[in-house]
Structures are given as structure tokens and as C-alpha cells.
Ligand SMILES: Nc1ncnc2c1ncn2[C@@H]1O[C@H](COP(=O)(O)OP(=O)(O)OP(=O)(O)O)[C@@H](O)[C@H]1O
């Protein structure tokens with residue numbers, strides 16, 4: 001066992017994960033309660049039985065819009081509610097008891113109905129509220145100090161094919177775990193970019209206003225690019241030093257204008273370049289959807305041994321490459337945060353051959369963390385017999 005594997009083992013002897021989950025009016029669930037230990041949890045059920053919805057609800061214990069990146073109001077259960085006669089302040093809610101290195105905490109999150117009074121009307125709006133240990137928090141990033149989740153969904157089977165946006169979001173999620181401010185920076189960048197774009201589009205050429213937005217965007221952009229570079233370097237180094245015995249070695253490469261500039265120039269100069277670049281592109285923005293910069297960055301994945309880009313690999317090979325990245329990220333996170341993330345693995349065994357499927361389950365057991373695994377095929381998990389909790393979903397209820 002290498003020194004790093006030994007260290008990971010020491011950290012995960014202290015348990016981290018979810019011990020109780022209660023959902024109310026959440027998608028297909030009027031109410032659902034799950035109690036479990038920190039162990040692999042296998043949830044099986046027919047199509048549409050509610051497996052992914054459980055994983056999605058767990059992803060809402062972390063910042064953001066969950067593993068489907070959904071509109072928050074879409075989550076509210078459609079159908080007659082047993083609570084219809086009760087005047088409720090929330091549209092849906094999730095309550096969880098968690099352990100972080102054996103320490104108990106509670107996390108609650110809900111979509112709250114609010115009313116804003118303007119001069120003429122009353123406006124209704126929804127807001128996601130978050131409580132940690134019964135205290136309302138204003139910054140979702142706080143959640144990252146208590147719980148972290150890494151997910152693999154069927155949509156990610158196509159991650160290496162098609163446009164860069166899903167890859168960029170995937171990469172940014174990998175960064176959040178190491179840099180809790182990264183989520184805020186990317187959201188702020190997008191907000192400023194939209195403002196800048198609207199201002200130019202409206203023909204409102206206020207030079208001072210535009211310059212000030214460009215300066216703010218370039219400062220944020222360079223910080224975003226630097227954090228991404230750091231994460232890619234961290235994963236590449238880890239994969240080189242701790243190659244997996246079953247899953248293929250990957251090489252990750254960033255492909256972005258600002259990230260590339262940082263290879264050769266100091267941040268302060270790249271910031272000046274970015275500000276000037278944005279100013280020069282003011283007119284082009286009207287003819288292009290977006291201009292080159294951190295909001296166009298892509299990242300490429302290579303199957304190292306074959307020296308092939310992931311998009312040219314077979315479907316099963318692409319899945320194996322994705323799992324290699326996820327395993328490396330999980331281990332790096334344990335070492336960096338000193339607590340284990342939970343893994344949310346939706347139909348993760350699809351496209352994997354038997355050897356890789358059983359190896360993945362074995363690795364999950366060795367990592368000694370909490371993995372929530374869903375499948376329509378219970379027979380695929382015999383390798384976990386006696387070592388995991390098995391649930392079956394039927395009629396919106398879980399059965400052991
Ligand atoms: N807001 C909502 N209100 C009520 N039901 C919903 C809502 N949103 C989604 N559903 C339903 O929840 C059910 C379960 O969805 P989910 O995606 O969790 O199924 P699944 O078990 O993962 O299925 P599959 O095996 O096909 O992936 C679906 O029938 C879906 O239509």
C-alpha cells in the first residue's frame with residue numbers, strides 16, 4: 001500500500017455521509033424517509049420508480065442546482081398532496097442528518113415561497129433556503145465545509161462527445177471541492193458577462209461602465225482560469241503517481257485562451273490582456289454568441305496508453321475514463337478536505353464489462369465511504385452482498 005493510500009484509509013476510518021434523509025413534496029415523493037449507515041447503498045427499481053430523484057435530493061445538500069441542474073420550481077411534487085389542507089411556506093424540502101468525521105450535523109434545504117412588495121404590485125418569487133444545524137445560512141458555499149458529493153449520471157456517458165458546456169461545468173464542479181469560492185466566481189462572471197452583453201446590445205455605449213465591467217470580468221476570469229489549471233495539474237499528478245490497476249490512466253488538458261496564457265505569463269499581465277481583449281471585442285459580441293475567454297474554455301481527456309482522445313474511444317472506454325477521473329478526484333478530495341465525499345452513482349455500471357463493474361464496486365468498498373448506487377438491475381451487485389445496504393423502490397416507498 002502506498003503512503004497516499006494509507007493516508008486515505010486513515011482519514012476514512014472517521015465516517016462521513018448521510019445517516020438520515022427526509023423528503024417532503026419532492027418530485028414523485030409526497031414524503032420519504034431513509035435511515036442508513038455510512039456504507040454503500042444500492043437502490044434498485046423499475047424505470048420511473050424514483051431512483052434518480054433520491055440521488056438528486058442528496059446532491060441538493062451541496063451548493064448549486066443539483067445533479068440535473070434543474071429549475072428549482074420543477075421539483076415541487078405534481079399531484080394531490082396529503083398536506084394540501086396545511087398552509088405551507090415551502091414548496092418542497094429536504095432534511096438530512098449527516099456525519100462529518102463522526103461529528104453529527106443537520107442540513108435542511110427547501111424552496112421557500114416569498115412575496116416582494118413593489119410600488120404597484122406584490123411579486124411572488126421562490127428562493128432556496130439552507131439551514132445548517134438549524135441556523136439559516138446566506139452563502140450556500142458554507143455547505144462545502146460539511147458535506148461534499150461527487151456524481152456520475154447517465155447524461156455524463158456523452159460527456160466527451162458534443163459541445164464543451166457540460167465538460168466545463170463538470171470541470172468547475174471538480175474545482176469547487178478544492179476552492180469553495182470558485183462557484184461564486186463563475187456565477188459572478190456570468191452575471192457580469194450578461195450585463196456587459198446587454199449593455200452593448202442596447203447600444204448604450206457608456207465607456208466607463210463597460211470598462212469597469214471588463215476590469216471586473218478579467219480579474220474574476222483570471223482567478224477562475226488559475227483555479228482550473230491548479231485542479232487539472234493536481235489530478236494529472238495524482239494519476240501519474242498513483243495509477244489505477246484496472247481503470248485506464250488519463251491525461252487531462254485545458255483548452256482555453258486565458259488558461260493557456262497563464263502557462264507563460266504572470267497573472268497580472270494576463271489580466272491586462274483579458275481587459276483589453278474584452279474591450280476590443282465589444283463590437284464582435286453582437287455577431288457571435290460569446291467571445292473567447294473563460295466562458296468558452298474546454299477540457300480534453302486522453303486515454304494515455306493508447307494516446308487517443310476520449311471522444312475517439314469506445315463507449316465503455318469513455319465510461320472507464322470518466323470513472324478514472326472520478327476515482328482520482330475522490331481520493332484527492334479525501335486528502336485535501338480530510339473528510340470523504342459521498343458518491344452519487346446513477347446507473348454507473350452501464351457500459352462497463354463485468355471485470356470493470358466488479359472492480360469499481362471493490363474500489364468503493366476499499367475507499368470505505370458512502371456511495372449511493374442506483375440501478376434497474378439488482379443482479380449486477382452480487383459483489384456487494386453482505387457489504388452494502390440494499391433497498392428496492394416500489395410505489396414511492398423503499399423496501400429493504
Ligand atoms: N415534480 C414532479 N412531480 C411528480 N413527479 C415527478 C416530478 N418530477 C419528476 N417526477 C417523476 O418522478 C418519477 C421518478 O423519476 P426518476 O428519474 O427518479 O426515475 P428513475 O427510477 O431514476 O427511472 P429510470 O430508471 O428511468 O432512470 C418519474 O415518473 C418522473 O416523471
Ligand SMILES: [Mg+2]
Nearest residue numbers: 051052053346
Ligand atoms: Mg434514473
